[in-house]
Amino acid sequence: MSRGGDGGMRLLPWTGPDGQRCYVSADDDGGYVSRLADRMEAVQLETGTEILGYATTLLADRECRATSDELRFCAQRLIEALRDALRVAESRGGRIGVG
Secondary structure, three states: OOEOOOOOEEEEEEEOOOOOEEEEEHHHOOOHHHHHHHHHHHHHHHHHHHHHHHHHHHHHOOOOOOOHHHHHHHHHHHHHHHHHHHHHHHHHHHHOOOO
16 A cells, blocks of 8 residues: 555554554545644644653652652653654655655
């Protein structure tokens, strides 16, 4: 299956009910779903930036007062943020012919 940039498909920043990848026609650049995807990608990247700031603060504590539950929660959110950022990068790379 071809990807964006050549009339192909754009990878969306969310998955289907069973975790499958979702796509929209790359010809739909100005369409509702594409605009929604653009907004979702922006929110995902902003959230990742916020989580990174939280993690940086949490780990900067030299006395390590964070509990194991706090560190586990932070690691889980960082994993989610990285997964989202990689998906955004893949989607955008596909639209400019990289990948």
